[in-house]
Amino acid sequence: MNHMLIPANDIPASLDLATLDAASQAAAAAFVAAGTAANTVRSYRSALTYWSAWLQGRYGQPLNDAPLPLTVVVQFVLDHLARPREDGTWEHLLPPTLDAALVAANIKGHPGPLAYNTVSHRLAVLATWHRVHEWESPTEATAVKTLLRQARKAQARRGVTVRKKTAAVIEPLQALLATCTDGVRGVRDRALLLLAWSGGGRRRSEVVGLQITDVRRLDADTWVYALGNTKTDTSGVRREKPLKGAAAQALAAWVAAAPATTGPLFRRLHRGGAVGTTALTADHMARMVQRRAKLAGLDGDWAAHSLRSGFVTEAGRQGVPLGEVMAMTEHRGVSTVMGYFQAGSLLTSRASELLASSVIDTEAPTTTVESGR
Numbered sequence: 001m002n003h004m005l006i007p008a009n010d011i012p013a014s015l016d017l018a019t020l021d022a023a024s025q026a027a028a029a030a031f032v033a034a035g036t037a038a039n040t041v042r043s044y045r046s047a048l049t050y051w052s053a054w055l056q057g058r059y060g061q062p063l064n065d066a067p068l069p070l071t072v073v074v075q076f077v078l079d080h081l082a083r084p085r086e087d088g089t090w091e092h093l094l095p096p097t098l099d100a101a102l103v104a105a106n107i108k109g110h111p112g113p114l115a116y117n118t119v120s121h122r123l124a125v126l127a128t129w130h131r132v133h134e135w136e137s138p139t140e141a142t143a144v145k146t147l148l149r150q151a152r153k154a155q156a157r158r159g160v161t162v163r164k165k166t167a168a169v170i171e172p173l174q175a176l177l178a179t180c181t182d183g184v185r186g187v188r189d190r191a192l193l194l195l196a197w198s199g200g201g202r203r204r205s206e207v208v209g210l211q212i213t214d215v216r217r218l219d220a221d222t223w224v225y226a227l228g229n230t231k232t233d234t235s236g237v238r239r240e241k242p243l244k245g246a247a248a249q250a251l252a253a254w255v256a257a258a259p260a261t262t263g264p265l266f267r268r269l270h271r272g273g274a275v276g277t278t279a280l281t282a283d284h285m286a287r288m289v290q291r292r293a294k295l296a297g298l299d300g301d302w303a304a305h306s307l308r309s310g311f312v313t314e315a316g317r318q319g320v321p322l323g324e325v326m327a328m329t330e331h332r333g334v335s336t337v338m339g340y341f342q343a344g345s346l347l348t349s350r351a352s353e354l355l356a357s358s359v360i361d362t363e364a365p366t367t368t369v370e371s372g373r
Contacts, residue, residue, distance in 0.1 A: 047125035053107045054079070057098040067135040073123070073144055080122075081151045082113035116152055123148075166300030167340060168310030169317065173197055175296040176289070184257050184273040189288055191254035192266050192280075193307065198247035199225060200328030201311030204282040204304035210265040215251065223248045227330075241328060312340040 052063040054076065079094040092113040102108035114122075123139045130137035138144065168176065176193055180186035195210075196202045206227060215225045223243040243251055257275075258267065264279030280288075286304045293302035300306075308329070315325045322334070322341055331337040 043121070044125050044128070047122050048129060050102075050107055050122060051076075051126060051129075053102060053105065054098075057101060063129075065133070067130055067133070068126070068138055070138040070141050070143060073126070073138045073141075074147060076122070077119060077144070077147055077151065080114040080119050081116065082155070083151070084154060084157075116155060120148070164301075165303045165305045165309060166298075167313040168197065168302075168306040169314045172293075172296070172298050172300075173307075173310060175298055176292045179292050179295040184275065185269055187250075187254050187257045188266060188269070189292065191250040192285065192288070193292070194247035194250045195225065195243060196285075196304070196307040197311050198245075199241050199243055200330070201308035203308060204285045207304075208264070208266060208280045208282055208285055212255075212260050212263055212265055215255075215265060217248075217252065221245060221248055223251050239330075309340050312337055316341040 048063060055072070056062045058075070058079070059072070075093075079092060082090040082092045085091055090113070094113075096111075099108070099111050103111050123144070127137040127139040130139075166172070173193070177190055180190035180193070192207060196204075196207045209228075210225060214227075215223055217223050221244060224240045225243060226238045226240050228238055254266075260267075263277055266280045266285075268276040268278050268280055268284070270276050282304070289304050289306060290302050293300070293306075312325060312329060322337070325341060326334075326337060329337065
């Protein structure tokens, strides 16, 4: 006996088994957008805007609903990566007029070639755009991969290296903290710096996203804070990380200076040091680190990421096992974290001090010159 769960007149139209209708496609897109970190969305939007503007200026057409041919991607690489000439100068093929137009439209930050990492990111975004449309990506072609590999080798041979933010190991971190003497702003910045660094080298989006309810005190010398969704963990499961010693004390001082029961943990300050209700942004945090580095008289390229790379580098210096470091940082791939970790561990490696155990005369030899007879 058949039982109709839905009256016949209310049964919706049958769906095509092979395709999604427009409403389902929109729902799927909404899920993807909601599950993607805000910083990633902004990064992808910026890259696709650049692709569209460059295509319009170079080929007279924007990025549209059709896959790009291999030749266009090769041209993009040649337009944006500098190549060494035989006379020692550098060149790239982006026409100066188009270069100037992109800069004037605030689509490009400055005239001239792009960094290798920027070009690689733009190609990765283009590959994602093709995958979303279920097209074969030209970025996967052997010709493109070979071109990129050889371009990187050519730049490396001429001394162009991949730029990384300066790592805030213990000594520069202490210098940053020493500048935090400017009232309530210093109290806040000290707590933020120490939570970001001592709490596992947190990303700036993770720090500014913390809420008052995400932290709790265990004892006089220990706090814990809870992470939810992050760049590498989108499961929604809250993971607690410890804060001890100076980091715990700094957080306690900030909570006492800016008491609240709800809302963002790190909030903006108004004139006179009044604590507001709105959260710091990731850009605020980056500028704060740069400002503190300048006050401390530190040389280098400083940003919020300096705290993350500094935590990993210092862990390597102090011989902390890599697994314990990754448990705190939540890096998913070993290759990403190993560069910083190895740089730190080599500083204390016995292999760098082989001469220390040998008896070698460190004084420069003297040469006696006899006068001719």
